Amino acid sequence: MSNEIQQFRQPATDSSPRFEQDTRTDERQTGDAVLRLQNVTKRFGGATAVSGLDLTVRDGELLTLLGPSGCGKTTTLRMIAGLESPSEGRIRVGDTTVAGIDGFTSPENRDVGLVFQEFALFPHLTVAENIAFGLDGSDTERVEMLLDLVGLTGYGDRSPTDLSGGERQRVALARSLAPEPDVLLLDEPFSNLDVRLRVEMREEVRRILKETGVTAVSVTHDQEEAMSISDRVAVMYDGQLEQVDTPERVFQQPRSRFVASFLGHASFVSGRVDGDTVESGLGPISRASVDGLATQYDGTRVDVMLRPDDVVARPAREAEANGRAVHRRFLGPTVLYRVELDSGDTVGCMHNHDTEIPLNEPLRVELDVGHDLAWFPSDADRTADSE
Amino acid sequence: MTLSDWPTAVTDRFDGSGDTSGRAVTATAVLLALVLVVPLAWLGIETATLGEQIPTLLTSGTTLAVLGRSVALVTAVTGASVLVGVPLAVLTVQSNLPFKRFWTVAAALPLAVPSYLGAFAFISAFGPRGAFADLLAPLGVERIPSVFGFWGAVFVLTIYTYPYVFLTTRASLLSLDASLVEAARTLNAGRFEAFRRVTLPQIAPGIAAGALLVALYALADFGTPAFMRVEVFTQFIYGRFDAFQQGYAALLSLQLLAVTGVILLLESRIGADDEGAYESRGSRGAFGFDLGVFRYPAMALPAAIGLLAVGLPLGIFTAWLFRPGTGLASEGMAFEWSFAVNSVQVATLAAVGSLAVALPIGLRGANADSRLARLAERAPYVGYATPGIVLALALLWFTLDVAPVVYRRYGIALLVFAYVVRFSSQAVGSVRTSVLQVDSRLHEAARTLGRSRLQTFRAVTLPLIVPGVATGAALVFLTTMKELPATLLLRPLGFETLVTHIWAVRETGAYGQAAVPALVLVAISALSMGVILHQEQRG
Numbered sequence: 026m027s028n029e030i031q032q033f034r035q036p037a038t039d040s041s042p043r044f045e046q047d048t049r050t051d052e053r054q055t056g057d058a059v060l061r062l063q064n065v066t067k068r069f070g071g072a073t074a075v076s077g078l079d080l081t082v083r084d085g086e087l088l089t090l091l092g093p094s095g096c097g098k099t100t101t102l103r104m105i106a107g108l109e110s111p112s113e114g115r116i117r118v119g120d121t122t123v124a125g126i127d128g129f130t131s132p133e134n135r136d137v138g139l140v141f142q143e144f145a146l147f148p149h150l151t152v153a154e155n156i157a158f159g160l161d162g163s164d165t166e167r168v169e170m171l172l173d174l175v176g177l178t179g180y181g182d183r184s185p186t187d188l189s190g191g192e193r194q195r196v197a198l199a200r201s202l203a204p205e206p207d208v209l210l211l212d213e214p215f216s217n218l219d220v221r222l223r224v225e226m227r228e229e230v231r232r233i234l235k236e237t238g239v240t241a242v243s244v245t246h247d248q249e250e251a252m253s254i255s256d257r258v259a260v261m262y263d264g265q266l267e268q269v270d271t272p273e274r275v276f277q278q279p280r281s282r283f284v285a286s287f288l289g290h291a292s293f294v295s296g297r298v299d300g301d302t303v304e305s306g307l308g309p310i311s312r313a314s315v316d317g318l319a320t321q322y323d324g325t326r327v328d329v330m331l332r333p334d335d336v337v338a339r340p341a342r343e344a345e346a347n348g349r350a351v352h353r354r355f356l357g358p359t360v361l362y363r364v365e366l367d368s369g370d371t372v373g374c375m376h377n378h379d380t381e382i383p384l385n386e387p388l389r390v391e392l393d394v395g396h397d398l399a400w401f402p403s404d405a406d407r408t409a410d411s412e
Numbered sequence: 413m414t415l416s417d418w419p420t421a422v423t424d425r426f427d428g429s430g431d432t433s434g435r436a437v438t439a440t441a442v443l444l445a446l447v448l449v450v451p452l453a454w455l456g457i458e459t460a461t462l463g464e465q466i467p468t469l470l471t472s473g474t475t476l477a478v479l480g481r482s483v484a485l486v487t488a489v490t491g492a493s494v495l496v497g498v499p500l501a502v503l504t505v506q507s508n509l510p511f512k513r514f515w516t517v518a519a520a521l522p523l524a525v526p527s528y529l530g531a532f533a534f535i536s537a538f539g540p541r542g543a544f545a546d547l548l549a550p551l552g553v554e555r556i557p558s559v560f561g562f563w564g565a566v567f568v569l570t571i572y573t574y575p576y577v578f579l580t581t582r583a584s585l586l587s588l589d590a591s592l593v594e595a596a597r598t599l600n601a602g603r604f605e606a607f608r609r610v611t612l613p614q615i616a617p618g619i620a621a622g623a624l625l626v627a628l629y630a631l632a633d634f635g636t637p638a639f640m641r642v643e644v645f646t647q648f649i650y651g652r653f654d655a656f657q658q659g660y661a662a663l664l665s666l667q668l669l670a671v672t673g674v675i676l677l678l679e680s681r682i683g684a685d686d687e688g689a690y691e692s693r694g695s696r697g698a699f700g701f702d703l704g705v706f707r708y709p710a711m712a713l714p715a716a717i718g719l720l721a722v723g724l725p726l727g728i729f730t731a732w733l734f735r736p737g738t739g740l741a742s743e744g745m746a747f748e749w750s751f752a753v754n755s756v757q758v759a760t761l762a763a764v765g766s767l768a769v770a771l772p773i774g775l776r777g778a779n780a781d782s783r784l785a786r787l788a789e790r791a792p793y794v795g796y797a798t799p800g801i802v803l804a805l806a807l808l809w810f811t812l813d814v815a816p817v818v819y820r821r822y823g824i825a826l827l828v829f830a831y832v833v834r835f836s837s838q839a840v841g842s843v844r845t846s847v848l849q850v851d852s853r854l855h856e857a858a859r860t861l862g863r864s865r866l867q868t869f870r871a872v873t874l875p876l877i878v879p880g881v882a883t884g885a886a887l888v889f890l891t892t893m894k895e896l897p898a899t900l901l902l903r904p905l906g907f908e909t910l911v912t913h914i915w916a917v918r919e920t921g922a923y924g925q926a927a928v929p930a931l932v933l934v935a936i937s938a939l940s941m942g943v944i945l946h947q948e949q950r951g
Contacts, residue, residue, distance in 0.1 A: 106594075107597070108594050108597070108598075131597070131603075132597035133599075133600045134600070137598060139594070139598040142591075143589070143591060145589060145592050147592060147595075147596075147610060147613075148614075149614065158609075159601075201598070201599070204599060204600055
């Protein structure tokens with residue numbers, strides 16, 4: 026772990042673990058590790074693109090590297106493919122070290138496939154020839170099988186020119202799957218498709234990957250895409266891994282404010298831990314509904330994270346009001362209000378489009394949650410770590 | 413610029429497809445095209461005077477030998493240019509060669525020396541009693557292999573024309589989607605396999621385009637075979653003309669045109685590729701080709717070629733400058749600055765004339781619904797592809813038959829007309845490119861802001877295309893300065909230019925007198941290469 030994380034690490038306590046789920050065994054995590062990155066670092070000149078990355082991907086798993094542009098996710102992918110070599114650290118595919126101090130395996134000699142962002146189909150070859158490119162000789166049977174798999178039966182003789190965006194993506198996928206790679210990498214696989222097709226292809230790509238059982242690592246900056254296709258999501262920021270977890274958990278229990286904000290709208294309400302409650306601008310929040318708030322935080326200030334659907338606002342008399350809406354953003358089915366609380370915090374508040382909340386009028390804002398809330402120590406970017 | 417760069421999908425920028433001004437421009441363009449092309453028909457008329465002799469002459473041993481020698485020369489030069497140009501392009505684009513920018517310029521630099529000057533320098537250096545032989549004589553070497561003849565010509569033409577292949581291959585390599593190569597690598601193809609299966613097929617059209625430019629050049633070149641004493645088409649035709657065998661010369665000219673046509677046909681077949689085809693547009697640029705221990709030794713290749721092709725002529729000409737006129741007939745051969753004035757004069761007229769042709773054709777744009785206009789637009793390229801000697805003979809006979817007074821009294825006009833026919837395509841090309849680069853939305857914006865069509869042209873289009881127009885004129889000027897065969901045949905009696913002076917010097921052997929014009933021409937060529945490179949960077 027990097028120093029940055031360590032400086033926010035809390036002293037270990039003998040109290041019950043704060044994050045119960047950290048020790049819970051997930052059935053998905055029991056598979057064999059197919060891809061292992063250990064302390065992988067990449068520097069370009071003076072700039073560090075990836076710093077001390079540790080990541081394990083298990084057999085048959087679909088893991089997505091999620092982060093904003095420039096966070097190092099594509100560099101990580103290219104290092105796994107062998108198109109870049111790490112400055113430090115080790116990459117293992119199966120039982121073979123493909124990059125490390127003792128050598129570097131060139132891309133053609135590691136069993137890693139890559140689906141390119143722009144698909145990179147060979148324009149001078151037909152669809153079938155593209156798919157057969159990585160095979161020894163032309164195995165027509167296998168090519169036919171792959172065409173069936175990606176739903177392009179009978180397309181073998183066409184040229185990439187004659188295909189639509191979605192069809193090109195299917196060919197690119199089939200081509201990468203043809204040599205039966207140990208790991209399949211997908212670089213922003215849907216960014217080249219229009220919005221409607223993107224949703225359709227997410228489902229389709231996931232189906233194909235699961236059908237072949239291949240281990241896959243995909244890269245995206247689209248949090249919706251990451252959450253909808255992945256078994257696990259690895260959120261990256263500034264060359265480092267922020268959190269690796271299931272889509273549900275990275276969304277509901279983000280480990281840093283960055284993860285919280287990157288995966289969707291997040292507001293932070295500050296409060297003071299006081300016995301069984303956290304006193305906040307929304308009134309007292311039951312300590313039981315705040316996720317694993319350890320006793321050592323008694324009497325300290327914390328920020329509780331709220332998603333826009335965690336709070337409701339309704340017009341109220343001045344006496345019982347605790348805030349007012351200052352901005353309204355119409356999103357179609359829903360409306361997002363920005364509400365300033367009397368305490369000074371600002372929260373996002375999502376309402377159905379037919380519920381009209383007046384702007385600049387007294388409002389009563391209350392919690393409406395059925396799950397535990399995430400929190401952060403007030404002076405830190407990240408949740409305290411119980412390790 | 414390749415000959416297949418004829419824009420095919422140009423929309424009419426001045427939306428004059430149906431109106432009268434549009435038709436007037438089309439009519440002008442068609443008229444110009446006719447004027448440019450009709451004289452070529454006179455070759456047929458001249459040939460016809462041979463009557464029954466035609467089959468005999470066509471199949472005579474001499475004719476077949478010339479044809480065979482020309483085809484062999486073109487094939488050898490083209491093949492050698494590919495062998496030199498492609499590796500150099502790969503080296504300067506994809507490898508980790510040190511000082512790549514420097515070597516790129518060095519490898520393109522031979523274009524800045526007209527090949528006949530290169531040939532001149534070579535025979536002076538390596539010919540009998542040349543500088544090289546003088547050097548070796550004290551060492552007891554009395555005879556060195558002759559540089560004259562077929563292989564000498566192949567060598568000289570190759571080192572001065574391979575840059576066409578080098579530049580077009582470079583352009584293809586630079587536009588090659590690097591992710592295609594990466595895709596091949598992740599699909600288990602090694603470095604060389606990926607080059608063979610992915611890179612090579614992708615850059616093949618670029619290589620072919622360059623190779624065909626080389627082939628056209630080698631076939632049509634007049635000066636180099638003359639200096640190297642190889643009797644190929646251009647030389648043989650000139651010889652027949654000199655011997656007053658007009659009909660035979662015309663027949664051979666048609667034959668040469670036919671061979672040119674075959675090459676152009678090949679070019680269009682290869683060039684007629686992927687209009688609107690799927691193009692992979694991932695990350696562009698270099699894919700690292702690690703030279704390993706050969707990183708520094710690899711610099712020897714561009715260095716050797718640069719020294720040979722550019723350093724040697726410059727050295728020889730400079731040496732002449734300080735050691736002029738060694739005896740013999742150097743008297744009547746003294747260089748006069750009036751020759752340079754003459755050159756500048758005709759070149760300026762040619763530039764102006766070319767613009768007069770290029771502006772209507774270039775501005776008109778190829779209208780999709782007017783095949784006539786599109787044909788007219790191509791007419792200048794016919795002139796460009798016609799070997800200079802053929803065009804010169806056609807024009808000469810045409811004027812002598814139709815209006816002999818033109819030849820006797822307006823010789824300069826005839827000469828300038830020949831230049832315009834041969835080189836106006838360069839002006840058309842750069843006017844066209846600059847017109848196409850004007851975003852049609854700018855035009856629309858001006859119209860929606862209340863400007864009329866004419867006002868828009870003046871306020872928006874014209875200022876934006878002026879650099880392109882100037883470039884076109886400059887190119888014609890500079891190319892005209894070094895033109896040899898048409899100048900030689902069509903100039904009025906006693907009219908000497910830089911190139912005709914060099915030609916005369918070659919015949920008398922008073923090489924020293926060629927120093928100044930040769931150096932001036934090298935400078936002119938370097939300038940035109942600079943213009944072309946600058947233009948390409950803007951494009």
